[in-house]
Amino acid sequence: MNCAAILKWLSEYIDGALDAQTRAEVEKHIAVCENCKQELASLRAVVEELGALDPVKPPADFLEKIHERMETRSGFNKILRKLFVPFHIKIPLELAAAATVTILVVLVLNIQQPEIQMMKLPAASTSQRMAEKPKEGLIKPDLKKEAGRPTPVFEEVPAKASDAENVWFARRSSTKSVPPSIQVESEPKSSVLAKKKASQFAGKGHSIELALVLKTGAIGGAYKPGIAMQAAPLLENDESTVEKKSARTDSFERKIDARRRDRATDLLPRMEYIIDHLQGKVLTLEYDRHAGQLKSIFAEIPAKNYKSFCRELTGLATFQSPPPGLTNKYPEMIQVRIRFLSD
């Protein structure tokens, strides 16, 4: 065996880990080889020096420090363990809970937004407020016993009053009307009841039914000349139709009808002026609470002024059908019911 091979075995020879045959060969070689002998000696010295080193000891509080570190970590780990262990159960559950909460929050916000918008809506026009204002089913004119013309419940001047309307108001303020002889109560909630109230006056004179169709656009712009003056009695079922319509309380539809309602209420002061000018008086106003619309005016006018009255009305709206003519059998004062219809 040569020196290179012997050098490979020296480490194991030092540890006594060689088999007997290899050990014998190594010993035989180093007995005659000075270099390998010195090599063996130096390696053995290193091993002995390392083996003779005093062990490095830990500090006296080593165990205490371990306990301190364990206690510090355990509190935090308990929380983590409670939250996340076992992972395959708690993490999916927690994710599902977080997703559910997020969905609920989004749903609640989405539901609240339309409500918030709806709450903001009634920055309504004055005329719309006027139409909504009366809560009773029947609007009574604010009849004043002292000299003065009957004034409707809608005290406010329509916001959309045009110059033409202003003229009407001016005229209105300058005239004196015959004080009404009948006081109307406010109770009835339905238009049917209003009709009954109106029928109380029927016996005092003949009641003529007129129907005005309100059109979009300027008030009075729907004048159609040449309409024959023939009767167009209203049927009973028209009332039920109104009731059906009045059953719609949807605020959205109320918005759609707002313009029509405005036209109806805008007509009221004009109607009052006309009636007043023709020496008549407004007896009742029929207001559809559900639809928020002025449905009809029941008035009493001198028979002799009936034609003038119809002529004035054509300036405001269009008759649904030609108004009936008067015969000689009609008394001095006649009662007229003007219904407002939407186009």
Next chain:
Amino acid sequence: MDKKIKKQTGSSDRDAAFVRAVQGGDMAAFDQLVVKHKNKLFNMVYWFLGDYQEANDCAQEIFIKVFKGIKKFRFESAFSTWLYRIAINTCKNKLKSSAYRWEKRTVPFENPDSSKEGNRSYEIQNGSLSPANELEKKEKIMRIQKAVNSLPREQNRVIVLRDIQGLTYQEIADITGLNLGTVKSKLSRARMELRNRLNRAQIFADIHR
């Protein structure tokens, strides 16, 4: 001359009993395990890392890891083998993360200021140093320490486990995961390299005396 290898007969049986007790929730049994193994473990960790404070911190961490993982211990190996495996892995990670500090600690032998850098080495303050030969011994220890720490990682590991800790080849193979032949060859090369480095350091020291 055979190397005197320290072995504790019946030690593994006692360890197994302590481990079972700890697995049952007995904290006192864990303390017993710490007390029994802390000195050897600490010494080994010190020679791996080369710094007393680092060794203190790392050794504590190792025992905490042992405590956390003790319920998973299945007695497939001796407790000490398992403990040393954890120690080696923990020290490996520590050395990887503090490579810069390791390089700082390993002062080349050619550096004339190496003898002045005594702080890290002499933090040991182990009372085993003889006052009479204190200076010579301190210098000797410092040279050995630096030489051991300067070895390549795997050579450092096997020489510490074999020549400082006194483990057998088979135990070293079990702990490190190396096969027996590799352990022997690495140990042979480590001893030769350490001898060479110590000789160079001695020559350097003699020249500058």
